[in-house]
Structures are given as structure tokens and as C-alpha cells.
Amino acid sequence: MNYxxxxxxxxxATSAQAISQGLCGDGGLFVPEQFPAVGEEELALMENESYRQRAARILSRYLTDFTVEEVRxxxxxxxRPDRFPEGPAPVFQLDQNVSYLELWHGPTCAFKDMALQILPLLLTRSLKKIRSDREALILVATSGDTGKAALEGFQDVEGTRILVFYPKDGVSPMQERQMRTQSGGNVFVCAVEGNFDDTQTGVKRIFGDAEMRELLAKKGMMFSSANSINWGRLLPQIVYYFSAYCDLCAGHSVQRGAPVNFIVPTGNFGDILAAYYAKKMGLPVHKLICASNAxxxxxxxLTMGKYNRNREFYTTISPSMDILVSSNLERLLYDLTDQNDEKVADWMRRLNETGEYQVDEAVLSKIRELFYAGFCSDDETREEIKSLFANQNYLCDPHTGVAARVYEKYLRDTGDSKTPAVIVSTASPYKFAPEVLRALEDHAPAGDEFQAVSRLSQLTATRVPAPIAALESKTVRFSSSCKKEEMGAAVLKILDSESV
Incomplete structure (x- = not known):
């Protein structure tokens, strides 16, 4: 399989080259030349497999320059169980027709663990395969969850350093504390005075800086990425859509071969793109429902075919979705234009220069057939969190609340209540305890985030995840910040650091 x-x-490029490099030299994203097919017979076999077995099966189809033993x-x-004590991706059956795919039972309590626990392993092996003796400097722009998951995954991994940039006032207090208390001699964290799009644009600019790359090479280093622009980050996300479907079939909630809907809260478009790729491989999917906040x-x-980032940016209670430039949309457009790289490059150029572009009617028609898109306000999200807990005793975070509310809008708009629905739950409610508590009690909670955590546990009779409970006693290690124009200088400090 080439990319x-x-x-x-x-x-x-081979998969090892794509994973090592992260971003293409022309600024584009790596995509596989083809998508391996998974038929009904193979789905039947997967029903009786563990998550790890399913993951090895899917990943091996793409990582053809890895041996089966290496992937396994x-x-x-x-x-492994000590990192995912409740299993990597359990499916919670809410009622006969609606399930929640819970992706937050890993070490940082967010869905990013599903990819970022395996990416460091894939990356270090990839570097050996391409015979690179250079150290990898991992640059990450995060809107909240990716940063901590990447730091955790790459902590003290030999041959790597990792620098995470996050928007100073654009993450939750718990997300910020998770990053600023991260242990490890090869990890670094820096806040950026701006929003996530400023942060992400800054990282992309650094990747494209030839002088910076030359400086890295002189120091025996190379850039790589842990964002979902890296194929090694996106690929593992395909697995949990197959796994959820197989679990539903094994539990007789879905008849094998019958289609389901996936409802995905998304900002950078990576998580829902993975569901689209699963559909391309043969997973029976009726509609991909894209849920956004303000x-x-x-x-x-997805409804009009016009992408326009020239709009007001909102800081919401679902900060991981506070994004106006969705990087992974580029991969979807490449596929829907039948791999027309010239057309995609032109649209991306327009986005960079003017902040907008318009796709043609042929592409828009394909998009409308595949996707339903909706959004909701913070007030609607709070109402959904409260309603879910009051009526069905299900506690969710604000991102999952957005997905649940948008699914209700989908039902009203389409009347499609018969297709089984899987709502992707992306984070533990305890990562956003003050906002979840505010939704349940109709007022802002008193005290800090840890008092909110304690109150939320008492109110809902639910257990605080161990990684969240341990945060209160951890020492803050990182407090530096920079202007968006100074991100390159922050990288230079890392190059000169001996704290590895």
C-alpha cells in the first residue's frame, strides 16, 4: 500500500514514510492509493474478536510495509488493559435504537487516546524502517484533548521530543491542567495568545519553513506531527467504527449487513472522516451525521458547498470543536473529486488566500448523499445534557451533548427513526465538570474545577475517573506562553534544550 x-x-510514499513525515512536502495530506474491502463474511469473523484483534486486522491492511507481528x-x-481498564471502545446501549460509542476510557479520558496510544509505537518503528537516525520533533496544535493525549503517548519515548501548542483561553481548565502537569523529560507545552485556528496555522507555517527544517537537520532532527494530518493518527480511528458495528451485531442489536447512522461531534473533521473511510471499506453506514457547535x-x-472561515469565532463549552479551519476536509474532497489533486490544491490555495472556496455541484451532490450536518448553541447543549441524565440516567460531556442534540434535529428533519444510531461519545463528562454541573443544576457552580468534580460525582452517583482524580495533587510544570508570531521562537528553544 502506497500513499x-x-x-x-x-x-x-510507504506507510512508514507517510507516518514519519506527517505532512507532504507540497503541504498536502497523505492518503492511501486505495481502500481495502471488508465484506460481510469478514465482519462475521470480527464479531467474535476482541478490539485488539479487530485493530490488528484493519491496520495490517494499510501498513503493508509492517509485518503482521509488528502490527500486532x-x-x-x-x-493493554492497564491503559484501558474498561476496554478501549465500549458501546453503551441507551435504548433499542440508540447507542453511545464511548471512546474516553483511556489514560487521558478522551477519544484521542484511541489513536495517540498507538501512534508513538508506529512512528518509532517507521523511523527505523526508513533508516532514519534522526530524532523526531513532534509539533502539535490542540484545541484541548489532542495535546494531553499526545503528551501522554510520547512521554519519554526514545528518539522523540514533543511540543504542544494550545490556545491560551480556548481549552477547559481541566484540559489545561492535564497538559501543564504532564511528566516526562521530552515533553514541552506552550500556550498561544489566540484561538485554535491561529495555533494550527502557526504549526503548519513552521512545518513549511525550509530554513527551520534545515536547522533541524543540522541538529540531527526532523519534524513530525501527532495531529490528525498525520495518517498514523487518523488510521487507528477507522477501527472503532468497525468495532462498534461488530459489537452491535454480536449483541443482536443490529442485523449483520443492516446500515447504521453514526453521529460524530467534530471540529477538524478527522473523526468523521475515519467513519467515511470505514464506509468506503464496506461498513454498512446509511448516514454520517456531522455535529457542530456555534x-x-x-x-x-456540508449543506451548501461553500467553505468560509471569514466569520466570527466563538469560544464555547465544547472547546475541542472550536475550529474554523477543518484540516481533514481536504482528504474528503480529494476522494470525492476522484483524486483530482489539481482541483483540491486550487481550493486549498483559495482558502489560504481568501478564506473561502466553493465546490462544484457534482461534489456537493455526493456530499449531500453521504452527510447530514447540524449545529446547536451552548444553551441547547446544556439542555441536552440535563435531559439525557434526567430522563435516561446517562451522563455526557458537552461535545457528546452537541452530537445528541443534532441527532434529534436529524430525526425531526428526516423522520429516519428506524435506522440504528450510534452517537460517538468523545470525552468523559469529568473533563468538563463545571459546565456539566451547570447544565444539571441550572447555575454556575461555586469553587474550582476539582470542587465541581466532587460535586458532580455526588450529584450523579458516578465515579470520578482515576486520571482526573489524580490531577489535583500534580505539580504544574509548564506556564510559558507566546504570541502566535512567536511560535517559531518557541520551537528554537526546544532545539537547544537538553532536557531530554
């Missing part, structure tokens, strides 16, 4: 850029045909070893190490740039695009 190519979404923006040109200038050379192909990575999977076993990444998803930053509804994706809703407009």
Missing part, C-alpha cells in the same frame, strides 16, 4: 499527496502526484505488537502494547463552518459547507 500520495492530496495536492500533487510528485512521488509516492503495537496493538497489544497500545490497548462554530458551524462545517454545517454550512
Amino acid at each position: 500520495q499527496s492530496t495536492r500533487s502526484r510528485t512521488g509516492k 505488537e503495537c496493538v497489544e502494547l497500545a490497548y 462554530n458551524n463552518v462545517l454545517t454550512e459547507f
